[in-house]
Amino acid sequence: MNYYDLSKLRLFVESVFTKMGIENEEAILATEVLIKAELRNIPSHGIIRLPDYVRLWQAGRINANPQIKIIKETHTTALIDADKAAGLVVGPKAMKLAIKKAQEYSSGWVCVNNSNHYGIAGYYAMMALEHNMIGISLTNANASVAPTFSVERLLGTNPIAIAIPTDKQPAFVLDMATSPVARGKLTVMEKKGERCPHGWIQDKDGNATDNPSIIRDGGSLVPLGSDNTHASYKGYGLAAVVDVLSGVLSGANYSKWVPPIVSYLPLLANAPGLGTGHFFGAMRIDAFRDAEEFKKEMDNFIQTxxxxKTSAESDAVLIPGDPERIAEEKFSKIGIPKIDAVDKELRELAEILHLDFSL
Structure with a gap:
């Protein structure tokens, strides 16, 4: 396995965003979101997305110099129009606003419309941790998931992220898709030439398959739970709730109208809203109980x-956030793993943009 030097990769990603015309400070923020995905071993939301972002920008679907504005606001809530900004640009701003409102009024809730793909949901939820707050981040995504009993793609993988602070234990960080796997992980499998487990996807007729490319041929992801017998209606319900909070509530698109992350797929006609939608929340723990006492109880909760006692399958019970934290500790030291097919695309991107790719 070969690895990218972390500092060099960070500079390259930043140079791509700057080349797109994104202002320096915002390019740095966007870079941090992508690099965090790589560090936490979520490559489906990392540098593999850079060529997609550039093509969306070239197609006029990402605005490099957006006029991001609050269009409705109360003490504890806000609605933001992102003006087609990269989600990686508006996301940190929206979560900071939610945190600021929580600092003043105990909780803050911010919806965003007219946005684009925003990377890993967990990044934003984790922003609340240093403020002794519980952070929440949701987003809808372009339709790749068929509801239970359907073969039509009507929902995105619609992730849920909740970050909860602790005392001595690592923070509790749930960051999950509401499908068995994120759409981007199928892309990573395709590029690696791998098959996927049964129970993740179905073909256009609803038959289970292990071919990660089947989405391109009319297939779909299934909801978390895989099928009705294994309670896929619960994953379907969770995905629908995320779509309502991120899309319907914000005035963004929802269901099949959420804009695709790839520029070669057209936007559907009769869209009910604006762009992709996000939902952010922050809750101050001391609005409920003493924060230090809470964090100590969280330690006890986690230690339980x-x-x-573990099963034969594992020698440890993992807590949400453990695998990602362990990966981040590792990759912070040795660098970011290279995927050959992704590396090739990044080199081609560097040539197109006339950037140095000496990584």
Missing amino acids: FRDS
Whole structure:
């Protein structure tokens, strides 16, 4: 396995965003979101997305110099029009606003419309941790998931992220798609020439398959739970709730109208809203109880699971956020793993944009 030097990769990603015309400070923020995905071993939302962002920008679907504005606001809530900004640009701003409102009024809730793909949901939820707050981040995504009993793609993988601070234990960080796998992970499998487990996707007729390319031939992801027998209606319900909070509530698009992350797919006619939608929340713990006491109880809560008897399948019970935290500790030291097919695309992108790719 070969690895990218972290500092060099960060500079390259930043140079791509700058080449798109994104202002320096915002390019740095966007870079941090992408690099965090790589560090936390979520490459489906990392540098693999750079060529897609550039093509969306070239197609006029990402605005490099947006006029991001608050269009409705109360003490504890806000609605932001992102003006077709990269989600990686508006996302940090929206979460900062939610945190600011929570600092003043105990909780803050911010919806965003007219946006684009924003990377990993967990990045934004984790922003609340240093403020002794619980952070929440949701987003809808272009339709790749068929509801239970359907073969039509009507929902995105619509992730949910909740970050909860602790005392001595690592923070509790849930960052999950509402499908068995994120759409981008199928893309990574395609590029690696791998097959996927049964129970993740179905073909255009609703038959289970292990071909990660089947989405291109009319297939779809299934909701979390895989099928009705295994409670896929619960994953379907979760995905629908995320779509309502991110899309319907914000005035963004929802269901099949959420804009695709790839520029070669057209936008559907009769769209009910504007762009992609996000939902951010921050809750101050001391609005409910003493924050330090809460964090100590969270330690005890987590330790209860760590001390539990394990099955033969594993020698430890993991807490949400453990795999990503362990990966981040590792990759911060050795660099970011290279995927050959992605590396090739980045080199081609560097040539097109006349950028140095000496990584």
